[in-house]
Amino acid sequence: MTTTHDLSDLTAHEAGILPGDAGLARRRRPRPGHPTRRLWALAAVMAVGWSLWSAGVGRRELVNPGGWPLVGHFWGAALSPELSADFLATTLRATLTTSAFAVLGTALSVAIGVVGGVLTSETWWRRKRSGRSRLRAGWFVSRALSGLPRGIHEAVWGLFFVSIMGRDPMVGVLAIGIPFGAITAKVTAELIDEAARGPFDALRATGAGRATALAYAVFPVILTDLVSYAFYRLECSLRSAVILGIIGAGGLGAELSLAFQGLAYGRMWTLIYVLVAVSAAADLWGSSLRRRGTLGRVRLSLLGGTALIVGSWLYLSPDLGRLFGGRTRGLLSDISSSAWPPSLPAEGWGGLLRGAVETVQMSLLAIVLASTLAVLTAFVAARGGTTLRRRAVAGTARFILLVTRAIPPPVWALLFLFVLFPGPLPGAVALGAYNFGILGRLMAEVVENLDPRPAEALRALGAPNLSAFAYASAPLSAARFASYSLYRWEVAAREAVVVGVVGAGGLGRLLEQQRSAFNYPGMLTTILALVVVSITVDLVSAAARRSLR
Numbered sequence: 126m127t128t129t130h131d132l133s134d135l136t137a138h139e140a141g142i143l144p145g146d147a148g149l150a151r152r153r154r155p156r157p158g159h160p161t162r163r164l165w166a167l168a169a170v171m172a173v174g175w176s177l178w179s180a181g182v183g184r185r186e187l188v189n190p191g192g193w194p195l196v197g198h199f200w201g202a203a204l205s206p207e208l209s210a211d212f213l214a215t216t217l218r219a220t221l222t223t224s225a226f227a228v229l230g231t232a233l234s235v236a237i238g239v240v241g242g243v244l245t246s247e248t249w250w251r252r253k254r255s256g257r258s259r260l261r262a263g264w265f266v267s268r269a270l271s272g273l274p275r276g277i278h279e280a281v282w283g284l285f286f287v288s289i290m291g292r293d294p295m296v297g298v299l300a301i302g303i304p305f306g307a308i309t310a311k312v313t314a315e316l317i318d319e320a321a322r323g324p325f326d327a328l329r330a331t332g333a334g335r336a337t338a339l340a341y342a343v344f345p346v347i348l349t350d351l352v353s354y355a356f357y358r359l360e361c362s363l364r365s366a367v368i369l370g371i372i373g374a375g376g377l378g379a380e381l382s383l384a385f386q387g388l389a390y391g392r393m394w395t396l397i398y399v400l401v402a403v404s405a406a407a408d409l410w411g412s413s414l415r416r417r418g419t420l421g422r423v424r425l426s427l428l429g430g431t432a433l434i435v436g437s438w439l440y441l442s443p444d445l446g447r448l449f450g451g452r453t454r455g456l457l458s459d460i461s462s463s464a465w466p467p468s469l470p471a472e473g474w475g476g477l478l479r480g481a482v483e484t485v486q487m488s489l490l491a492i493v494l495a496s497t498l499a500v501l502t503a504f505v506a507a508r509g510g511t512t513l514r515r516r517a518v519a520g521t522a523r524f525i526l527l528v529t530r531a532i533p534p535p536v537w538a539l540l541f542l543f544v545l546f547p548g549p550l551p552g553a554v555a556l557g558a559y560n561f562g563i564l565g566r567l568m569a570e571v572v573e574n575l576d577p578r579p580a581e582a583l584r585a586l587g588a589p590n591l592s593a594f595a596y597a598s599a600p601l602s603a604a605r606f607a608s609y610s611l612y613r614w615e616v617a618a619r620e621a622v623v624v625g626v627v628g629a630g631g632l633g634r635l636l637e638q639q640r641s642a643f644n645y646p647g648m649l650t651t652i653l654a655l656v657v658v659s660i661t662v663d664l665v666s667a668a669a670r671r672s673l674r
Contacts, residue, residue: 165669173493176486180550187550192543195388199540202390212392215380220399223376225437226294226369227362230301232434234362235355237306242313245271248325248343249317249335274307276659278619281652283369284640289456294441295448297374301362312354316347352423355430356411363404367533368623378533385539393536401531408527460645467653468646470635477635477650481658484631487553487624488617488662494557495564495617496610502526502561503568503606523569530562538624552624552631556617564613571605611666618662622655632658 181187243249245267283300290296317339324342329335344351370378377396384392413422447453470476506522537555545551579601625633632655639647 169669172489176490176549176553179482179486180490180548180553182550187545187548189544189546192545195543196540198388199390199393203394205391206395206398207389207391208395212395216377216395216399219370219375219377219380219396220403221440222294223363223366223370223378223400224403225441226297226301226366226374226376227359228433228437229298229441229443230305230366231355231359231362232430233298233302234305234309234358235351237302238309238313239351241267241271241306241310242317243336243339245310246314246317248320248322248339271307271310272660273656274304275311276619276656277304277652278622278655279304279365280368280372280623281636281655283372283374284636287373288460288640289453290447292373292375293447294443295445297366297369297376298441298443300369300374301365305358305362305365309354309358313347313351316350317343320346349423352426352430353411356407356426360404360407360411363400363407364531364533367400368535371533371535381533381536385536397528397532401528404531405527464645464649466646467650468644469650470639470647477654480632480635480651481654483549484621484625484633484655484658485618485662487549487556487621487631488614490550490553491556491560491617491621492610492614494554495560495613496606498557498561499564499568499610500606502565503572503602506565506569507572508569523566526562526565526569528562529558530560530566532559534559534620534623547630549630552621552633555624556620559620560613560617564609567609567613568602568606571602571609608670611670615659615663615666619655619659 178184250267279300282303283296286293286296286299320343325338328338328342333341366374366376367378367381370376370380371382373379377400381393381396384390384396410426470480472479502522502525506519506526508519534555537558538552541551541554541558545554621631622633622636625631625636632651636648636651636655639645639651
């Protein structure tokens with residue numbers, strides 16, 4: 126099947142990269158020494174230094190030596206997971222619950238994404254006037270409306286729905302489906318707009334409506350990409366479902382939280398191994414679609430996805446009547462009325478600003494740490510080794526990357542809070558460990574797709590392997606690595622709320638304090654601040670990425 130772009134570009138969605146952006150990053154080579162790029166590099170160094178100073182690095186004691194034994198017990202328990210029959214049965218039920226949340230949440234996000242993608246695409250809204258193509262005003266409105274759900278992390282959605290519905294199965298489904306649906310809509314819109322316009326325009330010229338022309342001229346072309354992205358989104362949904370479980374939705378996250386509170390590390394590792402296995406299955410199937418997206422494999426994926434949706438629905442048996450019932454509407458009305466007008470936290474504007482700055486600093490330090498580790502690991506983890514030893518080392522590196530991204534950020538944060546005193550630093554390190562697994566995987570796939578001819582030519586001229594790497598492979602991958610890190614920074618700014626909820630600092634900690642006190646006006650203010658932080662980071666990241674093109 127012909128697609129609008131290389132399927133390997135879909136991997137870039139792990140970092141939030143859209144197909145067009147990924148292709149642009151590949152087609153436009155960076156211009157060495159560009160002055161704007163030097164200014165961005167200087168600004169980045171200063172921002173990182175400022176963040177380290179604010180976190181107390183070099184100014185005060187940061188490490189709690191008394192916590193190292195607990196960390197040692199945690200990692201030591203990896204060799205002795207809990208395997209009792211009762212706990213394995215509990216783990217199975219929790220796994221089915223988390224998987225069902227992820228599957229139904231993904232299905233909802235795809236449904237929202239396809240409809241929203243059409244309504245936010247330029248193709249849908251473009252019209253001819255005076256011989257020129259112009260966008261209708263509705264496009265700008267639809268784009269603006271679709272941006273708000275993306276700016277609010279699914280954990281915040283989860284806290285909102287838990288407050289209204291309690292521990293209801295639809296909490297996990299809605300908290301995943303709404304923000305991921307907005308993200309999928311953006312991806313779908315880009316795919317639609319990248320598709321060849323000729324067939325669409327031809328059908329429109331014969332009198333076909335916009336929906337008909339899209340259904341017959343565009344969607345058959347982008348179907349493989351959509352299915353591949355849906356399976357990638359399923360892997361993301363699995364991780365999000367665990368996070369939602371930690372904040373009260375149930376499933377593996379709830380069991381992880383209980384095990385951690387009881388310092389039952391053996392149970393934690395049983396749950397982590399199961400999570401790694403489930404994530405690996407989704408990852409392997411999605412990767413196979415990206416590399417070998419044949420029509421038969423796509424049809425098989427659609428059938429398998431449909432079966433998963435039906436099975437998940439039957440397992441959870443959600444009560445839609447309760448979702449639209451009078452009690453839910455009443456609670457929604459009460460919370461909405463009590464949250465308005467929004468109010469400042471007890472510390473006033475200063476406290477809100479400190480939380481926002483701390484959130485940005487956490488995300489910045491996290492991405493610097495994650496990017497550094499990912500660059501060092503990517504060339505080792507890349508597939509394509511010719512010797513058994515090389516393949517074994519690469520497989521081990523990929524397994525490490527899988528484990529680090531399978532462990533949810535709140536768990537990483539709780540671990541680092543054992544050995545680091547409370548503040549933004551443990552949150553930053555936790556986000557860094559989690560994003561290391563994601564960026565390492567992305568960068569490894571960049572290395573796998575590099576043109577090998579420049580390095581081979583240097584080696585043929587007698588250059589050692591290190592020189593061939595330094596002068597051929599590294600320059601070819603540097604711009605893509607930087608772009609992925611910047612995109613991932615945008616995501617990390619939203620993820621910072623997750624580690625904040627468990628006490629690692631930033632706006633997330635403030636939000637959790639307000640939720641515990643049922644301070645809904647304060648929560649609304651904090652959520653609006655999170656949206657502003659997310660938009661600001663997105664704008665800065667986009668401007669920095671433009672300097673790389």
